[in-house]
Amino acid sequence: MQKKYLNIYHDLVKKIEMNVWPAATKIPSENELSKIYATSRETIRKALNLLSQSGYIQKIRGKGSVIIGVNKFDFPVSGIISFKELTANLNLKAKTWVEELSLKDIDDEEIAGLKEPGHDNVWKVVRAREISGEKIILDKDYFSTKYVPSLSQKVCEDSIYDYLENELELVIGFARKEIVVEEPTEEDRQLLDLEGFSNVAVIKSQVYLADASLFQYTESRHRPDKFRFVDFARRIKN
Amino acid sequence: MQKKYLNIYHDLVKKIEMNVWPAATKIPSENELSKIYATSRETIRKALNLLSQSGYIQKIRGKGSVIIGVNKFDFPVSGIISFKELTANLNLKAKTWVEELSLKDIDDEEIAGLKEPGHDNVWKVVRAREISGEKIILDKDYFSTKYVPSLSQKVCEDSIYDYLENELELVIGFARKEIVVEEPTEEDRQLLDLEGFSNVAVIKSQVYLADASLFQYTESRHRPDKFRFVDFARRIKN
DNA sequence: GAGTGGTCTAGACCACGAC
């Protein structure tokens, strides 16, 4: 099915990134756009709301929609993104070391939620990430065996998310993330090039499928000098 | 003006938080809800989309909308929130020490953007935040003098955001945030109870008004053991 | 096939900003 509002959204994103409208200028009004794209105003509004949510424009009642021209895309970790997408976006030389791949029955609080009746074991994957010659990220992933029945060394070296979404056809719904700063564990010290840093920045995520079932828990442990998280927030109206 | 979809949203939030529908159960369908609230289905959909965006429900095509029952509200820093809201939400004993309040002409990269023609000075406010007897947050705020002509010691001790939104009637639009881990500066060591911690977690924010003009730059510097940032992310479709 | 959420329409009225 062709989604008009998505086509319009992508078309407008392209125009904005090609600087058809410079920063701080107004784009055509909703009425004009609905004539240009030969569609209803509500459909245009859907596209504009997407643009607004992704930080391209700010809508101002009574005036119009203006381009927000801030340096976008410096480090797109906001939202759910995989290591492979991240390094590909930034053109970085990256290497993955699979340190562990095993099936275990784990009772830790965060991980117990992955168990399902008849699936007491969970996948445990530990991977060290090397960027520009330094091991600076330690990813510890736990997957429910109900939704991920099998997993191979090769998949872990490549991209687990490619495998989940394209081979297993799992559809990711949403994630809860928590960012904290911790003291390095013995494991961190062994597997990362910590160079004397006495803290690691940790992103802990619980990832849910589109049908709202929990299937993954992850800790992404970063050397603090290489850690950066970018967020775009709108003021919530009541 | 009464906004129906907001009323319905708030009503549903209340019902969810009162556990009218337990976690993982379905709420009534959009058609049922539009009968219950005597409104059109599109209006119901607006309310449900809000619920989905704020992490209360997950909509599943062909099936319905299910309650997401994860421990919400542990530390609501996601989005834009002020220190006063934060401590009030958590019922914490908090105290603010205003260490500096001055007008300055600053040329640092992040701050120069606050200058406007005829307004070369910016407000600089440095505040140490004490929670449960420990100074653990250092807030360094810079405001454009175009939008914030005056500022007093008293306002800084109370809540600057109260003053901006209620007295000056500024309307906040959106913010870009960046989280990094840094080594403590000499200032951090002097003004905070760092207790030997060798890193600080820093949230750097650029805050824009509803008309998309930049008016504030902030660094919120946290002792790492007391820092926590929670995020709710949806998989972006294309 | 019945019910669900997703998309789309054509029109209406409102609140707001600018002239």
Added chain:
DNA sequence: TCGTGGTCTAGACCACTCA
């Protein structure tokens, strides 16, 4: 007063899930 974006409606068709 005019144009803007914000809300709301009543109806239509579609894709999907499940019995």
